[in-house]
Amino acid sequence: xxxxxxxxxxxxxxxxxxxxxxxxxxxxxxxxxxxxxxxxxxxxxxxxxxxxxxxxxxxxxxxxxxxxxxxxxxxxxxxxxxxxxxxxxxxxxxxxxxxxxxxxxxxxxxxxxxxxxxxxxxxxxxxxxxxxxxxxxxxxxxxxxxxxxxxxxxxxxxxxxxxxxxxxxxxxxxxxxxxxxxxxxxx
Amino acid sequence: xxxxxxxxxxxxxxxxxxxxxxxxxxxxxxxxxxxxxxxxxxxxxxxxxxxxxxxxxxxxxxxxxxxxxxxxxxxxxxxxxxxxxxxxxxxxxxxxxxxxxxxxxxxxxxxxxxxxxxxxxxxxxxxxxxxxxxxxxxxxxxxxxxxxxxxxxxxxxxxxxxxxxxxxxxxxxxxxxxxxxxxxxxxxxxxxxxxxxxxxxxxxxxxxxxxxxxxxxxxxxxxxxxxxxxxxxxxxxxxxxxxxxxxxxxxxxxxxxxxxxxxxxxxxxxxxxxxxxxxxxxxxxxxxxxxxxxxxxxxxxxxxxxxxxxxxxxxxxxxxxxxxxxxxxxxxxxxxxxxxxxxxxxxxxxxxxxxxxxxxxxxxxxxxxxxxxxxxxxxxxxxxxxxxxxxxxxxxxxxxxxxxxxxxxxxxxxxxxxxxxxxxxxxxxxxxxxxxxxxxxxxxxxxxxxxxxxx
Amino acid sequence: xxxxxxxxxxxxxxxxxxxxxxxxxxxxxxxxxxxxxxxxxxxxxxxxxxxxxxxxxxxxxxxxxxxxxxxxxxxxxxxxxxxxxxxxxxxxxxxxxxxxxxxxxxxxxxxxxxxxxxxxxxxxxxxxxxxxxxxxxxxxxxxxxxxxxxxxxxxxxxxxxxxxxxxxxxxxxxxxxxxxxxxxxxxxxxxxxxxxxxxxxxxxxxxxxxxxxxxxxxxxxxxxxxxxxxxxxxxxxxxxxxxxxxxxxxxxxxxxxxxxxxx
Numbered sequence: 001x002x003x004x005x006x007x008x009x010x011x012x013x014x015x016x017x018x019x020x021x022x023x024x025x026x027x028x029x030x031x032x033x034x035x036x037x038x039x040x041x042x043x044x045x046x047x048x049x050x051x052x053x054x055x056x057x058x059x060x061x062x063x064x065x066x067x068x069x070x071x072x073x074x075x076x077x078x079x080x081x082x083x084x085x086x087x088x089x090x091x092x093x094x095x096x097x098x099x100x101x102x103x104x105x106x107x108x109x110x111x112x113x114x115x116x117x118x119x120x121x122x123x124x125x126x127x128x129x130x131x132x133x134x135x136x137x138x139x140x141x142x143x144x145x146x147x148x149x150x151x152x153x154x155x156x157x158x159x160x161x162x163x164x165x166x167x168x169x170x171x172x173x174x175x176x177x178x179x180x181x182x183x184x185x186x187x
Numbered sequence: 188x189x190x191x192x193x194x195x196x197x198x199x200x201x202x203x204x205x206x207x208x209x210x211x212x213x214x215x216x217x218x219x220x221x222x223x224x225x226x227x228x229x230x231x232x233x234x235x236x237x238x239x240x241x242x243x244x245x246x247x248x249x250x251x252x253x254x255x256x257x258x259x260x261x262x263x264x265x266x267x268x269x270x271x272x273x274x275x276x277x278x279x280x281x282x283x284x285x286x287x288x289x290x291x292x293x294x295x296x297x298x299x300x301x302x303x304x305x306x307x308x309x310x311x312x313x314x315x316x317x318x319x320x321x322x323x324x325x326x327x328x329x330x331x332x333x334x335x336x337x338x339x340x341x342x343x344x345x346x347x348x349x350x351x352x353x354x355x356x357x358x359x360x361x362x363x364x365x366x367x368x369x370x371x372x373x374x375x376x377x378x379x380x381x382x383x384x385x386x387x388x389x390x391x392x393x394x395x396x397x398x399x400x401x402x403x404x405x406x407x408x409x410x411x412x413x414x415x416x417x418x419x420x421x422x423x424x425x426x427x428x429x430x431x432x433x434x435x436x437x438x439x440x441x442x443x444x445x446x447x448x449x450x451x452x453x454x455x456x457x458x459x460x461x462x463x464x465x466x467x468x469x470x471x472x473x474x475x476x477x478x479x480x481x482x483x484x485x486x487x488x489x490x491x492x493x494x495x496x497x498x499x500x501x502x503x504x505x506x507x508x509x510x511x512x513x514x515x516x517x518x519x520x521x522x523x524x525x526x527x528x529x530x531x532x533x534x535x536x537x538x539x540x541x542x543x544x545x546x547x548x549x550x551x552x553x554x555x556x557x558x559x560x561x562x563x564x565x566x567x568x569x570x571x572x573x574x575x576x577x578x579x580x581x582x583x584x585x586x587x588x589x590x591x592x593x594x595x596x597x598x599x600x601x602x603x604x605x606x607x608x609x610x611x612x613x614x615x616x617x618x619x620x621x622x623x624x625x626x627x628x629x630x631x632x633x634x635x636x637x638x639x640x641x642x
Numbered sequence: 643x644x645x646x647x648x649x650x651x652x653x654x655x656x657x658x659x660x661x662x663x664x665x666x667x668x669x670x671x672x673x674x675x676x677x678x679x680x681x682x683x684x685x686x687x688x689x690x691x692x693x694x695x696x697x698x699x700x701x702x703x704x705x706x707x708x709x710x711x712x713x714x715x716x717x718x719x720x721x722x723x724x725x726x727x728x729x730x731x732x733x734x735x736x737x738x739x740x741x742x743x744x745x746x747x748x749x750x751x752x753x754x755x756x757x758x759x760x761x762x763x764x765x766x767x768x769x770x771x772x773x774x775x776x777x778x779x780x781x782x783x784x785x786x787x788x789x790x791x792x793x794x795x796x797x798x799x800x801x802x803x804x805x806x807x808x809x810x811x812x813x814x815x816x817x818x819x820x821x822x823x824x825x826x827x828x829x830x831x832x833x834x835x836x837x838x839x840x841x842x843x844x845x846x847x848x849x850x851x852x853x854x855x856x857x858x859x860x861x862x863x864x865x866x867x868x869x870x871x872x873x874x875x876x877x878x879x880x881x882x883x884x885x886x887x888x889x890x891x892x893x894x895x896x897x898x899x900x901x902x903x904x905x
Binding site for chain 1: 196210213214226230231234237238240242243244245246247250251260266267268272317318319335336337338340341342346362364365366367369370371374377378380391394396402403404405407408410411412427428429430432433434436437444446447448449450451452453454455456458459460468470473474477478480483491564598624626
Binding site: 209312374535558562565586621622632 | 658679828835
């Protein structure tokens with residue numbers, strides 16, 4: 001008997017009496033820009049309100065004056081990135097400006113599906129990350145976020161603030177392996 | 188060595204014990220603050236517990252559903268009955284990929300299976316990419332906490348390790364600078380991109396996706412740059428629906444560190460074009476635990492580490508005192524299932540204060556299980572002989588009031604008239620190492636009461 | 643109402659003043675308790691060591707002793723918790739079921755059964771309350787900090803009602819003291835350290851009298867206080883209430899061991 005069969009047989013032998021699966025939860029909550037901003041600040045990120053009329057490249061140039069290599073599909077990029085871009089090119093990206101689908105007010109997380117990433121590694125390998133988010137797409141909690149996303153697709157990530165660690169003496173350090181900073185450009 | 192011996196060694200450094208206790212208590216306080224802020228937190232715990240219990244009650248069906256959906260996504264699913272088979276599967280996959288090195292994000296399962304030494308023995312270079320894991324790997328130590336693997340170390344220790352292995356300046360102990368050094372060092376490893384191993388926080392049956400939660404971004408960076416992704420999961424990681432993630436992601440980070448959510452909550456379902464993804468589903472004693480009605484609830488564990496942060500014993504004895512992959516209260520109920528003899532002192536490394544049960548986000552009755560393991564360990568003859576005999580003697584006395592009254596009097600009178608040096612000799616009386624014995628009164632309560640009734 | 647007094651073994655032999663205070667406090671509140679002489683122990687020490695099987699005769703003896711009472715009252719939440727929670731392993735006869743339901747911690751009895759939530763009397767001292775885990779997390783006599791911030795529990799409410807008494811604000815509201823039954827011997831190092839840390843919290847925050855509802859925790863803490871010769875006095879809460887209800891001119895208690903620093 002293969003391990004698969006023997007494991008499944010052991011589960012069938014040992015599993016407890018069936019218990020019901022509770023219905024999907026939703027506890028309401030505040031789907032506000034204020035809550036979202038509060039929590040994103042709490043976890044080390046930043047919210048910047050932008051005027052939809054203002055060209056995005058101006059905003060980005062103003063925010064990252066030093067950035068040379070900008071990857072994005074939302075503005076004229078200086079580094080073209082797609083799913084086949086070699087690692088060496090990705091690694092040199094200073095800023096990635098990508099579209100966030102959904103913001104979560106209770107924790108400052110932003111849903112970024114694969115389709116918005118250009119390359120799966122880009123949101124983590126870029127030194128800095130900016131996510132453009134529509135203020136109308138903020139939901140209150142993770143329950144509503146998953147309800148709105150429905151299917152998490154081939155690959156997708158809730159990104160909540162910049163990469164961080166507290167593995168040395170519980171001292172919080174921003175910029176562990178992923179982006180050193182995270183800005184949500186709210187329009 | 189047993190837990191008390193290792194714990195005594197830990198507490199002998201009083202200053203470090205204070206630091207360890209206070210650091211983890213601080214994490215517990217952050218957790219409290221996060222929990223108090225969510226009015227429905229207790230309902231969420233109940234929901235999480237119910238979802239996990241339901242899943243365990245139909246685990247075979249969910250495993251098959253998960254496998255089917257994962258396969259449809261283009262993922263190869265492997266099954267491992269034990270640690271040895273798990274390790275062999277992983278090594279085969281690495282060899283098939285023609286790789287000689289890999290990056291690994293945090294996975295308690297691979298720690299449980301002792302994958303690292305196995306791979307190293309077979310010529311594979313393994314790089315743990317979680318900062319804390321990397322620190323303990325460089326020091327050739329085991330993690331001492333589920334979520335904070337290097338919490339037993341001070342920044343000076345890390346500084347020394349990095350000086351030795353990463354060439355940071357001698358005496359450098361600033362966490363910011365040390366983290367930056369690790370970032371640069373590990374980026375090189377990520378960029379090689381052959382094979383990436385991750386753990387799994389949740390496996391969603393209805394989509395075949397695995398969810399990995401990190402703060403550093405190391406899992407995503409590793410997987411998305413590598414040709415082959417191997418996700419290793421214990422079979423209890425399953426949940427039925429994507430919607431269930433709403434419950435668990437709200438509980439996990441708040442319970443673990445007091446964060447509202449982990450920085451990256453990543454859903455991997457299908458490999459990127461031209462790349463491979465494998466999932467290894469591991470039993471390694473879990474089906475046996477499923478068959479123990481008193482202990483199966485331990486399989487609900489989502490590895491948040493809250494029970495460690497709150498445990499007054501763990502905070503003062505350190506993770507290594509448990510000498511098991513999963514330390515702390517949850518480790519003390521998981522370990523006897525793996526090897527009762529070796530870990531027989533762990534269920535006794537608790538005052539049964541119950542704080543672990545109260546913080547557990549999936550409502551595992553940890554302290555009740557500790558109590559139950561004690562009964563089994565005693566029945567299986569794994570108690571030290573002196574303890575066992577003493578308890579038998581005690582019971583026979585306590586069931587006989589006459590002997591009991593006499594014995595109590597002898598003890599009290601003995602304490603009154605024997606010299607302090609004898610009654611408080613540490614060799615005979617561990618109580619007296621740090622504590623005075625009660626001052627024996629002239630009269631017991633029952634003697635006093637007898638006089639009242641006469642009056 | 644027939645009330646049986648259960649005085650745990652170590653209180654009987656080493657802290658008779660706690661038994662006396664319990665008896666007298668109940669008497670002042672209008673309850674004449676009876677102390678059945680054949681009582682021994684609840685069996686917890688054996689069971690917590692894993693020897694539940696050996697403890698069964700002790701359980702039966704406890705039930706036989708107290709089956710004839712309407713209530714069983716003990717100045718020790720830990721023993722009460724054991725009777726209620728762990729007497730499920732012997733046959734659930736009517737007597738066993740009755741005793742399990744009828745066994746109360748002293749302050750739970752005073753609060754829930756007698757309906758007393760305030761006590762008159764005076765005790766002009768700063769009192770530090772040690773919340774014992776079995777009373778708090780086991781019997782829910784106070785809410786747990788793991789769930790919500792610790793608010794008024796049964797004992798803190800009674801204490802606050804006493805004239806002149808102020809309660810210490812602790813850094814850690816409800817951390818375990820490290821007694822844990824045989825744990826205090828088998829894990830001596832950690833147990834002692836936990837106790838020292840608890841005592842230190844009280845010292846730092848100005849406690850004069852360290853109290854609680856469970857004498858086993860207090861025995862452990864008192865052992866540390868006396869070893870370190872700290873300016874703290876350890877009293878069971880029954881002793882405080884009993885003293886507070888006496889004439890204010892009388893001494894606080896007549897039965898406190900000598901080595902403790904006098905108030």
